[in-house]
Amino acid sequence: MSIAANVAALRARIPAAVTLVAVSKTQPAEAIREAYGAGQRDFGENYAQEWKAKADALSDLGELRWHFVGSLQTNKVRTLAGRVAFVHAVDRLELARELGKRFGAAGATVRAFLEVNTGGEETKGGCRPEEAPALAAEIARIPGLSLVGLMVIPPPEEDPVPHFRRLRELRDRLGLAELSMGMSGDWERAIAEGATFVRVGTAIFGPRPAKAP
């Protein structure tokens, strides 16, 4: 199926209240343009330099909203300031403070998700679930940043549903609005568990090229 057909098929199945983020990492700018032409407006990228090249090439697409979904180094925040609407993988105070500072200086507010490592994976980003309440309270006070919800990437070899449930319980306890969870293989289960943002790559764009173009 074409990118446009994939977008249309997904949109037909995803409730209107759920934001479909098309994750376009390693895909060429023309693939994003095709999805945009089919009505897709929210796009997610993982690498700051790659994102910037595409954002510059696509600056004529006036309604495009960028989401940064990858793990983010503090020294890359400056590149994103004022041009990215959402950052999905905020997992430490230092990063949240830098986002608030740089977006605030650009006269903008970035909407942020606190990433929670519900799987306890050593090598993955995300704060520990026990840390989340205190961290969320600190982050919520930062000007230039609006903490909107929680995000999770479940361990790939596990059933994602218990991780989605844990994230939702935590979100409810913290009184936040949004849940960023679900990818190509599990977005339907994520929506059934309350996702309000799903991040879908290969089900829209097909397999990823090995290297960034």
Ligand SMILES: *Cc1c(COP(=O)(O)O)cnc(C)c1O
């Ligand atoms: C790549 C990526 C996705 C999309 O993954 P697919 O399996 O291709 O849908 C979603 N979220 C994050 C954080 C990603 O890095």
